[in-house]
Amino acid sequence: MDRTLARLSRLDRYLPIWILLAMAVGLLLGRLVPSLQALLDAVKIGNTSLPIALGLLMMMYPVLAKVRFEQLGNVASDRRLLALSLGLVWLVGPALMFCLAWLLLPDQPAFRTGLIVIGIAPCIAMVLIWIDLAQGDREAAALLVAINSILQVLGYALLSTFYLKILPGWLGLETLDLQFSTWEIAKAVLFFLGLPLGAGYLSRRLGLRLKGRQWYESKFIPLISPWALYGLLFTIVVLFALQGSAITSQPLEVLKVAIPLLLYFLIMWSLAFFLGVRGGLNYAKTSTLAFTAAGNNFELAIAVSVGVWGVSSGQALAGVIGPLIEVPVLVSLVYLSLWLRRLVQFRNSGRLS
Numbered sequence: 001m002d003r004t005l006a007r008l009s010r011l012d013r014y015l016p017i018w019i020l021l022a023m024a025v026g027l028l029l030g031r032l033v034p035s036l037q038a039l040l041d042a043v044k045i046g047n048t049s050l051p052i053a054l055g056l057l058m059m060m061y062p063v064l065a066k067v068r069f070e071q072l073g074n075v076a077s078d079r080r081l082l083a084l085s086l087g088l089v090w091l092v093g094p095a096l097m098f099c100l101a102w103l104l105l106p107d108q109p110a111f112r113t114g115l116i117v118i119g120i121a122p123c124i125a126m127v128l129i130w131i132d133l134a135q136g137d138r139e140a141a142a143l144l145v146a147i148n149s150i151l152q153v154l155g156y157a158l159l160s161t162f163y164l165k166i167l168p169g170w171l172g173l174e175t176l177d178l179q180f181s182t183w184e185i186a187k188a189v190l191f192f193l194g195l196p197l198g199a200g201y202l203s204r205r206l207g208l209r210l211k212g213r214q215w216y217e218s219k220f221i222p223l224i225s226p227w228a229l230y231g232l233l234f235t236i237v238v239l240f241a242l243q244g245s246a247i248t249s250q251p252l253e254v255l256k257v258a259i260p261l262l263l264y265f266l267i268m269w270s271l272a273f274f275l276g277v278r279g280g281l282n283y284a285k286t287s288t289l290a291f292t293a294a295g296n297n298f299e300l301a302i303a304v305s306v307g308v309w310g311v312s313s314g315q316a317l318a319g320v321i322g323p324l325i326e327v328p329v330l331v332s333l334v335y336l337s338l339w340l341r342r343l344v345q346f347r348n349s350g351r352l353s
Helices: 015-032 036-040 050-065 069-104 109-119 127-133 138-171 182-210 213-224 226-242 244-249 251-255 258-278 283-294 298-309 314-352
Strands: none
Touching: 015 226, 015 314, 036 226, 050 182, 050 213, 050 226, 050 298, 069 109, 069 138, 069 182, 069 258, 069 283, 109 138, 109 258, 109 298, 109 314, 127 138, 127 283, 127 314, 138 182, 138 283, 138 298, 182 213, 182 298, 213 226, 226 298, 226 314, 258 283, 258 314, 283 314, 298 314
């Protein structure tokens, strides 16, 4: 078996298959249990049913328990990487997804909004796997994930409002079909990201203090990590169960969501890799920059879409399609990154000489 794929856990290696199976189970469940919506809505937290809220929190907590918050003090040592990464993730990425969504889905407002919500959420989960497989800089990746986690809590709602309401208004684009408030998004972010972020921080701090790094990294993290995928698959089952009729009646429309996502991953990764090389970063930091720029926090995008527009919304469905496209594309980019490694090392060695 290929060494790169062999380094993935079985759950991560076959993630696209698990997602497809979850979709199929959801469609079947929707046909067999027509009263599912009423059952899920029996108990709610705000606008989100309790089972779905628990599934979304289950997605987020294991990811955030891995974040190495203690490395935030190392910011000064990676200023060039940090500046490039933050510029790509928070300026270029959202603007690119905004353009792709409006150009390729002008008549699909719900899917378009779902894509924009994805584009303003930098990855804090699977990105660590891609960087590890590509033999990137793990410490720099952990630093960027910690910073992006905090920035998402602080600025995600404001950035959403800018790209969903303010910028389209400036450009004269139609947004009358989009009804939401900044506070609605802020509440969803605080609950579905802020709460697990706080829990992850406390888990790590207490775990390291009471049991040590070795126990926390080798025992606790592997124990809780699979639950992030379980939460994602549960959410996918529910979404597809509730949206079965819409999906089966317009499958080509759903497939259109995959095109801007594919273009986004390829453009962001290529641009970041190019800038890393031109900026004189070594291969490890260049690959870290590329995968940090290309990946997105689909867990948060799904949580916000469900919390603001509902579990049956097109926005939520767009979020679910995201990881189905991301996983095979970024695995392919891992191979490309490793293939380009010698070129980067040769360029840097020539510069040094």
